[in-house]
Amino acid sequence: MRLGIRDIVVLERDAEGGGIPRLCAHPGFGLKEFHRILHGPEYARRLVAAAAGIDLRTGHALLGVDPDGTLRIAGPDGPGVLRARAVLLALGTRETPRSARLVGGSRPWGVFTTGALQQLVHGAHQRPCRRAVIVGSELVALSNLLTFRHAGITPVAIVEEASHTLAPRALAWAAGVAFRTPVLTDARPVAIHGTHRVEALEIDHHGHRRLLACDGVIFTGRFVPDAAPLVGSSITMDAGTGGPVVDQYGRTAIPTIFAAGNVLRPVEPSWTAWTEGRAVAQAMAGQLAGRLPVPTHRTTLSAAPPLRFVCPQQWSEPSPLQVALPMQVRSGDDVSGRLRLTAHGEELWGHRARLRTGRRIPVGGRLDDVAPGAEVLVEVVRPN
Amino acid sequence: MHDVAVIGGGVVGCALLRRLALHGLDAVLLERGRDILSGASKANSALLHTGFDAPANSLELSCIRAGYSEYFDIHESLGLPLVQTGAVMVAWNETQQARLPSLLAKAHANGILDVRAISPAEIDRLQPGLAPGALAGLHIPGEHVIDPWSAPLAYVRQAMAHGATVIRDCEVLDGVLEDGIWRLVTPRGDVQARIVVNAAGLYGDLVERLARIPPFEIRPRKGQFVVLDKSAHAAVRTIVLPVPDERTKGIIVCPTAFGNVIVGPTAEEQTARDQAATDTATLEALVARGREILPALAGHAVTATYAGLRPATERSEYRIEALPDQQWISVAGIRSTGLTAALGIARHVLDLFRRHFGPVADEAVPVSTPVPNLCESLPRRWMQPDAGEIVCHCERVTRSEIEAALSGPLPAGDLGGLRRRTRAMLGRCQGFHCAGRVARLAAGRLPEFPENQP
Numbered sequence: 001m002r003l004g005i006r007d008i009v010v011l012e013r014d015a016e017g018g019g020i021p022r023l024c025a026h027p028g029f030g031l032k033e034f035h036r037i038l039h040g041p042e043y044a045r046r047l048v049a050a051a052a053g054i055d056l057r058t059g060h061a062l063l064g065v066d067p068d069g070t071l072r073i074a075g076p077d078g079p080g081v082l083r084a085r086a087v088l089l090a091l092g093t094r095e096t097p098r099s100a101r102l103v104g105g106s107r108p109w110g111v112f113t114t115g116a117l118q119q120l121v122h123g124a125h126q127r128p129c130r131r132a133v134i135v136g137s138e139l140v141a142l143s144n145l146l147t148f149r150h151a152g153i154t155p156v157a158i159v160e161e162a163s164h165t166l167a168p169r170a171l172a173w174a175a176g177v178a179f180r181t182p183v184l185t186d187a188r189p190v191a192i193h194g195t196h197r198v199e200a201l202e203i204d205h206h207g208h209r210r211l212l213a214c215d216g217v218i219f220t221g222r223f224v225p226d227a228a229p230l231v232g233s234s235i236t237m238d239a240g241t242g243g244p245v246v247d248q249y250g251r252t253a254i255p256t257i258f259a260a261g262n263v264l265r266p267v268e269p270s271w272t273a274w275t276e277g278r279a280v281a282q283a284m285a286g287q288l289a290g291r292l293p294v295p296t297h298r299t300t301l302s303a304a305p306p307l308r309f310v311c312p313q314q315w316s317e318p319s320p321l322q323v324a325l326p327m328q329v330r331s332g333d334d335v336s337g338r339l340r341l342t343a344h345g346e347e348l349w350g351h352r353a354r355l356r357t358g359r360r361i362p363v364g365g366r367l368d369d370v371a372p373g374a375e376v377l378v379e380v381v382r383p384n
Numbered sequence: 385m386h387d388v389a390v391i392g393g394g395v396v397g398c399a400l401l402r403r404l405a406l407h408g409l410d411a412v413l414l415e416r417g418r419d420i421l422s423g424a425s426k427a428n429s430a431l432l433h434t435g436f437d438a439p440a441n442s443l444e445l446s447c448i449r450a451g452y453s454e455y456f457d458i459h460e461s462l463g464l465p466l467v468q469t470g471a472v473m474v475a476w477n478e479t480q481q482a483r484l485p486s487l488l489a490k491a492h493a494n495g496i497l498d499v500r501a502i503s504p505a506e507i508d509r510l511q512p513g514l515a516p517g518a519l520a521g522l523h524i525p526g527e528h529v530i531d532p533w534s535a536p537l538a539y540v541r542q543a544m545a546h547g548a549t550v551i552r553d554c555e556v557l558d559g560v561l562e563d564g565i566w567r568l569v570t571p572r573g574d575v576q577a578r579i580v581v582n583a584a585g586l587y588g589d590l591v592e593r594l595a596r597i598p599p600f601e602i603r604p605r606k607g608q609f610v611v612l613d614k615s616a617h618a619a620v621r622t623i624v625l626p627v628p629d630e631r632t633k634g635i636i637v638c639p640t641a642f643g644n645v646i647v648g649p650t651a652e653e654q655t656a657r658d659q660a661a662t663d664t665a666t667l668e669a670l671v672a673r674g675r676e677i678l679p680a681l682a683g684h685a686v687t688a689t690y691a692g693l694r695p696a697t698e699r700s701e702y703r704i705e706a707l708p709d710q711q712w713i714s715v716a717g718i719r720s721t722g723l724t725a726a727l728g729i730a731r732h733v734l735d736l737f738r739r740h741f742g743p744v745a746d747e748a749v750p751v752s753t754p755v756p757n758l759c760e761s762l763p764r765r766w767m768q769p770d771a772g773e774i775v776c777h778c779e780r781v782t783r784s785e786i787e788a789a790l791s792g793p794l795p796a797g798d799l800g801g802l803r804r805r806t807r808a809m810l811g812r813c814q815g816f817h818c819a820g821r822v823a824r825l826a827a828g829r830l831p832e833f834p835e836n837q838p
Contacts (some may be wrong), residue, residue: 013777014817023820061777074780078769097814099611099688102671104663107690109799109832112819126823126833186554195658223687228778228812231615239683 002304003285008054009084011073012251013061016253017051019092021270023118025073026146032271041122043270047107067234069256077258079286086256090245090277091229093262095140096222098192105191110198114140114147117218121151129216133179134158135189137165137172138221138358140267145179152277155181156214159203161188166221166358192217223267240309241265246332247314248300248323249287250280258284262342265311268360279324286321293319297372301341304379315367315376327363329378331355337382341365343374355380385778386412386549388737389568389577391556391591393417394425395726396718397583398449398536398543404732405546408745413540413548413574414568416555418831419801421536424585426748426800427660427692429609429649430640431725434468434526436491436499437628443732444702445494448721450678450728458727459464462538463754464531464761465641471527471623472502472510474518474677474714481579486521487627511622513680527623532642532723533804537794538755539726552797558581559594561711568594577740581713581733585695588658589704591601595712600697602716604642607649608662608691610670613812616645616684622658622755624677633674633720637681642779642807643760644687647674649720655726660691665744686837687812694719704738713737734801758807775825776818778811786822790829799832801803 016022021029024040030035034046034067048056060075071082110129112120120126132153135139137160137371148155158175163186164173175181184205191202193211200211225243236245236253243264260280261273268276287291295316303310312325329339334357339343340350341363344364349365363378370376390397393415402412417423430706432455435448459466474480482503490658491499500523507514507521540550551572558569559580568575584591592598627636632651639645647670675682697703697717700723706713713736715729721727730758736745757764765771766780773783789796790807796802799809808822809815815822828835 013774014721015773059773061774074766074771074774076772078767078771094813096818097816099814100686100812102664102667102686102689104661104667106659106661113814113816115816116814116819119818120823123820124823124833126827145501171601190664191661226813228613232618241551383829 001294003281005285005288009054009082010051010054011060011062012056013083014056015058017048017056017058017316018101020115021265023115023122024143024347025118025122025150026143029270033274051286062229064229064259065233065235067254069254078089084256086288087258088277088280088284089230089252089257089259090261091226091263093223093267094226096218096224097107098219101219101222103189103192105193105202106195108192108196108198110194112216112218112267113194114144114218118145118147127151127153129153129198129214129294131156131214132216132218134218134220135211135215136160136220137167137183139167139171140220141167144218144220145175147168148375149179153216155179156212157181157182159187160185161356174203189217210377223262225263227263227266238313240303241311245313246311246325247295247377248294248312248325248327249316249321250312251275251295251316251326251338252284260325264325266358268312277327281332283321283324287318291319292321299372299374299376301369301376301378303329304377305332306335307378307380308332308364310378315370318368328360329363330358330360331380333357335380335382337380339363339378339380341376341378343367343370343376353380386575386577388412388525388581389414389566389575390581390583392423392585392587393540393550393581393585394418394585395421395532395536396424396585396715396729398540399726399730400581400583400715400733401543401550402539403734406545406747406750407546407734411543411548413550414554414556414575415550415552416505417797418549418553419797420540420552420794421533421586421804422800424693424695425536426607427508428609428720428723429636429638429646429691430529432528432530433598433721434496434524435494435626436496436524436527437487437633438494438721439606439701440490440493442701442723444721446554447702447725447728447732449495450731451514451725452728453487454731455535455724457567458750460523461750461752461754462542463757464535464538465527465759467641467759467761469522469527469529469622469639470510470525472507472806473522473524473583473624473625473627474507474514475520475627476517478519481628484520484522490522491522496524496526498526502763508759510581510739511620511624513619514624514678529639529641529678530723534755534758535723536726537805538753539755541755541794542750545753546748547719550794556591556594564711565710571650571766575757579711579737580584581783583715585718586693588695588714592716594715595707595710598696600699600703600716602657603696603698604654604657604693605692605696605719605739606652606654606660608666609646609648609671609689610667610674610686611640611688611690612645612647612674612681613685613687614643616681619678619680625810636742637674637677641759645681645684646828647671649692649822657693660693662689662691687814688810688814702729704732704736706740708740711741727803743760775821776808776811778813779807781806781808787823790826796830799826799830802826802830
């Protein structure tokens with residue numbers, strides 16, 4: 001899908017293209033994209049193969065973005081710059097490690113994120129622990145159970161702070177039955193114990209302190225956009241998503257720079273990132289062909305708590321092109337009520353919704369007719 | 385047989401080894417950890433102190449001043465950074481303000497003559513964006529930021545270039561002085577030396593028992609820190625100090641040489657010597673305190689948290705003493721000023737050695753043994769046209785730096801040592817992206833990454 005664009009460069013900081021799925025050595029990828037269920041590495045290989053002929057420059061990292069859209073990069077030959085008529089930021093995402101969660105205790109060997117564990121097991125053929133606790137119950141916890149099985153690591157428990165698992169019920173079922181792993185909800189990691197190696201994870205479970213003996217603790221999920229090179233640049237960032245503010249075509253505050261995928265907000269499955277990448281590519285091609293004019297105004301949306309964010313955060317004047325990024329919200333809490341989109345208090349769209357923490361909820365409606373500068377809000381109105 | 389055995393590979397032991405080796409002594413360093421800096425020296429606030437607030441006329445003050453001056457002299461030839469930030473001490477209430485004149489007088493009495501009282505407007509000029517309400521302050525232009533891990537590494541490598549030996553994983557289990565020779569029993573075999581220097585830090589009183597009933601007791605004092613993301617660095621131009629009270633120097637906000645910001649330390653007494661635990665409530669309070677002092681720190685993520693142990697004793701002063709009959713020199717109670725004072729302590733210990741144990745050669749012309757630069761404000765390896773692969777993108781660590789740290793005269797002894805030598809895995813993702821690549825490069829060379837995993 002080159003859309004008539006001839007001169008394309010892909011910058012990849014790793015030694016190979018394909019991203020995070022390269023290290024997810026378990027099924028769950030590719031149904032929509034390749035019409036079959038693939039392991040992560042195979043999925044990544046196919047994606048790279050589909051881009052054959054494109055100038056893929058591995059070992060090149062983005063350092064920053066200048067106000068005029070010039071990219072500052074670093075590669076094997078040292079730092080440099082790259083200029084392009086259109087740029088797609090597909091920087092992806094990473095998990096929140098133990099340190100940023102402020103979990104106390106000592107700092108022994110054996111504390112990892114999912115990403116680190118997968119690389120140690122699949123990339124470096126290591127077995128860094130034998131009995132490990134999984135912190136967090138997002139879908140990625142299941143990926144850990146599969147990695148554990150592959151590496152011969154015994155899962156001690158899945159520990160979740162919320163009162164229910166964050167992944168669909170299938171996870172709890174799979175964990176409980178297939179992996180014989182207790183799922184502890186209302187359980188908060190308090191401290192890690194051990195001098196050289198992890199010896200236990202101390203948790204607060206329903207208000208009681210408990211020690212889970214283990215030699216590994218995997219902090220999973222709580223994904224954040226891997227957007228560090230954008231911080232401090234002219235690209236506006238959204239504290240709610242942690243990613244760049246974009247409009248419905250994926251345009252950032254620098255109109256030649258677009259963004260798609262998990263750099264936009266905490267994590268979506270690979271096929272969503274893939275879909276977004278393709279849709280925003282259409283918008284980029286449209287802009288290069290002059291069919292997507294530089295916006296004269298953008299309406300900014302805000303999300304009222306407990307909603308954590310709305311994405312895209314801006315709506316530019318309409319164009320003949322299709323909207324690339326459908327509007328969605330995430331809630332920071334379990335909440336039911338009428339999810340609605342209002343401009344100056346007037347409802348443009350509304351729907352009864354049951355929102356669960358961290359899950360995506362689509363928001364309908366378009367803002368094409370909203371006057372420039374209008375205050376547009378997405379909120380949940382709870383029944384009295 | 386060696387001339388001197390230095391017990392303890394912290395910053396003091398490393399500086400001692402260098403000084404002794406520069407004077408032609410055959411010195412051996414015995415470190416119980418898998419790498420140097422495995423105890424108190426692995427976690428501190430990374431400041432080069434002037435001594436403006438040190439006890440008047442104390443040994444600590446003279447060691448700080450000598451260490452400070454020597455660091456200025458040698459840092460360039462050793463490849464060590466000196467980030468000249470200065471410090472601002474801020475009084476937030478009248479009680480604190482009332483203490484400033486005596487602190488200023490003390491600074492001047494200590495010989496730090498460029499310390500001066502400053503107004504709120506000057507505070508704001510030196511460190512814009514502080515919370516409103518500063519009443520008055522002191523400017524201490526000579527307080528600076530250094531790399532706390534590269535400095536001792538550079539000292540010890542220069543010592544090795546002058547013939548010193550380093551043995552790690554080498555806890556001194558026992559020792560006897562027989563016929564004028566110390567025989568130290570370690571898991572790595574016996575080590576013989578004429579003179580023993582006890583620089584065992586947190587284990588100082590235990591090691592001291594080999595020579596005498598220890599006249600001091602180590603009472604580890606814990607300090608917790610949070611490290612904020614590099615995105616916060618631009619907001620912090622100087623070291624922001626509170627007005628100290630009798631017990632502690634208080635919570636500081638300061639930039640690091642690596643381009644982060646740290647907030648800490650706490651001061652908590654404990655008995656354990658081998659573990660420094662953080663706790664969530666304290667870490668949260670540090671994050672909050674940082675934002676209270678400098679509101680611009682809000683919204684910047686926490687990159688890392690750590691706790692260090694200061695090897696304090698029941699008294700506040702340094703406990704440095706030669707025991708001529710025991711052929712022993714004690715270097716104990718080196719608290720939070722050790723990073724700065726180490727070079728000065730080493731000079732003082734050499735004087736003791738000369739006085740009690742005989743003449744030493746004049747200082748040799750030092751062999752230049754620069755360490756790789758890790759400081760953000762100086763050229764890094766990844767900036768070179770032959771940088772090669774970048775392995776850790778958060779900290780921009782190249783493959784060649786990791787490989788260099790795993791080889792050479794003093795390769796990293798464990799993952800902590802590799803992190804301290806290169807910064808790999810110390811960034812915001814804490815190894816999410818690079819753990820596997822680091823493991824492949826280090827397989828079979830670090831205990832964490834065995835060659836063939838069973």
